[in-house]
Amino acid sequence: MKKYTYTEKKDTRSGFGAGLLAAGKKNPEVVALCADLVGSLKMQDFINEFPDRFIQMGIAEANMIGVAAGLTIGGKIPFTGTFANFSTGRVYDQIRQSVAYSDKNVKICASHAGLTLGEDGATHQILEDIGLMKMLPGMTVINPCDYNQTKAATEAIAEFHGPVYLRFGRPVVPIFTAPDQKFEIGKAWMVNEGADVSIFATGHLVWEAILAGEKLAEEGIDVEIINIHTIKPLDEEAVLKSARKTGCVVTCEEHNRYGGLGEVLRNYCLLTLLPQWNLLQLTILLGKVVSQKN
Numbered sequence: 001m002k003k004y005t006y007t008e009k010k011d012t013r014s015g016f017g018a019g020l021l022a023a024g025k026k027n028p029e030v031v032a033l034c035a036d037l038v039g040s041l042k043m044q045d046f047i048n049e050f051p052d053r054f055i056q057m058g059i060a061e062a063n064m065i066g067v068a069a070g071l072t073i074g075g076k077i078p079f080t081g082t083f084a085n086f087s088t089g090r091v092y093d094q095i096r097q098s099v100a101y102s103d104k105n106v107k108i109c110a111s112h113a114g115l116t117l118g119e120d121g122a123t124h125q126i127l128e129d130i131g132l133m134k135m136l137p138g139m140t141v142i143n144p145c146d147y148n149q150t151k152a153a154t155e156a157i158a159e160f161h162g163p164v165y166l167r168f169g170r171p172v173v174p175i176f177t178a179p180d181q182k183f184e185i186g187k188a189w190m191v192n193e194g195a196d197v198s199i200f201a202t203g204h205l206v207w208e209a210i211l212a213g214e215k216l217a218e219e220g221i222d223v224e225i226i227n228i229h230t231i232k233p234l235d236e237e238a239v240l241k242s243a244r245k246t247g248c249v250v251t252c253e254e255h256n257r258y259g260g261l262g263e264v265l266r267n268y269c270l271l272t273l274l275p276q277w278n279l280l281q282l283t284i285l286l287g288k289v290v291s292q293k294n
Contacts, residue, residue, distance in 0.1 A: 061087070065094040105162060110168070115254050140186075143168075143230075149177045167203065
């Protein structure tokens with residue numbers, strides 16, 4: 001098992017703030033909008049540097065998405081910021097109609113996602129956001145693992161044309177990826193090569209997967225750990241290669257079992273690894289079971 005160490009812990013939302021500032025310095029078309037959560041989204045440095053390129057929308061998330069979509073028509077690259085619950089669930093209609101179906105170049109940036117937001121309670125948590133966003137046409141879904149990767153991802157999506165959902169969080173987590181990394185959208189990162197079991201992890205739980213891999217190594221289990229920072233588009237080649245090698249797939253994520261990384265990999269492996277006749281038989285069998293229950 002490859003040894004990963006760290007000297008500092010930091011929240012991934014701060015990585016977003018640093019990345020937003022860097023993207024703004026590179027491209028004058030980058031603008032930011034926030035729904036009354038500048039401090040929580042770590043956007044103050046961008047505001048200090050580019051006050052004329054920031055719009056405080058107040059607690060009006062739906063309006064923020066509409067304004068962001070409109071700004072793209074003039075060539076701007078808007079980054080919207082609020083909690084994941086409000087970035088997706090509250091404004092799903094606006095994202096669906098004004099951003100996804102219109103293929104607007106809006107970057108929907110969401111903090112406080114998943115269960116690790118324990119302090120703020122259930123009303124501010126969301127475990128359905130990845131599922132909601134990945135179903136939308138043309139939407140890229142990214143969930144980086146630490147401060148450095150979140151910063152790199154934020155800079156990368158500024159150069160990528162198309163709607164993006166960028167998910168990050170509040171808790172401090174170890175910084176274990178390279179500060180000068182090149183973030184490739186849609187390209188999985190091999191954290192550790194192994195032969196017995198494949199752990200596909202995303203977001204904050206990549207570090208937890210590493211810790212699990214170390215414990216399993218002590219028991220003689222050779223673990224392959226892959227960071228799926230881009231859930232859509234999925235790095236199908238990396239998934240297929242690892243699944244075929246180990247024959248055992250585990251997913252690690254902060255999300256509902258429906259719609260998240262686990263469901264994505266399950267469906268892909270089912271369609272790809274099972275022979276077609278087995279898939280047909282399985283479909284018929286499931287159909288019979290449903291019919292009998294009804």
